[in-house]
Amino acid sequence: MTESAEDAKLLPAVTAAVLVIGDEILSGRTKDRNIGYIAEYLTAIGIDVREARVVPDVEEEIVDAVNALRARYTYVFTTGGIGPTHDDITADAIARAFDVSIGEDPRAIAMLLEYIRPEDLNDARRRMARIPEGARLIVNPISKAPGFRIGNVIVMAGIPAIMQVMLDNVAPQLTTGIPIISRTVRASCREGDIAADLGLAAQRHPAVSIGSYPFMEDGQYGTHLVLRSRDTQALEEAYNEVAALVARVVPTPTARLA
Structure with missing residues (x-):
């Protein structure tokens, strides 16, 4: 840790x-x-x-x-x-x-x-x-x-x-705390395509907040998966799992820092 x-x-x-x-x-x-x-x-x-x-x-x-x-x-x-x-x-x-x-x-x-x-x-x-x-x-x-x-x-x-x-x-x-770090996986699929697996991933990474946000671009549906945590190691582990999940569902996911 x-x-x-x-x-x-x-x-x-x-x-x-x-x-x-x-x-x-x-x-x-x-x-x-x-x-x-x-x-x-x-x-x-x-x-x-x-x-x-x-x-x-x-x-x-x-x-x-x-x-x-x-x-x-x-x-x-x-x-x-x-x-x-x-x-x-x-x-x-x-x-x-x-x-x-x-x-x-x-x-x-x-x-x-x-x-x-x-x-x-x-x-x-x-x-x-x-x-x-x-x-x-x-x-x-x-x-x-x-x-x-x-x-x-x-x-x-x-x-x-x-x-x-x-x-x-x-x-x-002001008194401040440890800033939250976030990373984003962009998935070219609908929320429903990955919702079940994403929920299981969230259970396995309780120190990380994982949210899904649908969007439409050029007539195509997609989902931004946003991971947030103060624990950089936990965030990286969750990010890797979510990126791998998207790779199984979508042939060519695009992941980026956010």
């Missing part, structure tokens, strides 16, 4: 949930682009995203979701609802979830003044400087309005470009 695999057995998993906040997502007016980005980013640094939720701009629902998720996972990453308008209520909801006060933060005001002229810092823009008591600010080099972190909850903007730079800034502060 590899050293990293041994470590993976000894260390608890670092887990996360993503909470997307906003009526515009639920109505379909805005298409979410944050969940997938955050999940891929966190997976690469050894944090397992276990759940994603979308809630409306309703304080009670935000509070309930934050409290449920922060009790269940190592981290909760929220996006949306920290702008200057009346329906940007995420900061207030987070303060309520943690039972702390909220007010205008001088540090956040100073950040906003790097981008906004003092005479343009109206009441609406000052809303973006309202931060729950005890929270640490997350730098936003694009528009300067900060995100914040309180406890295990990381609160970020909904605009993808701003969320991404906030995530870059907060990531070095």
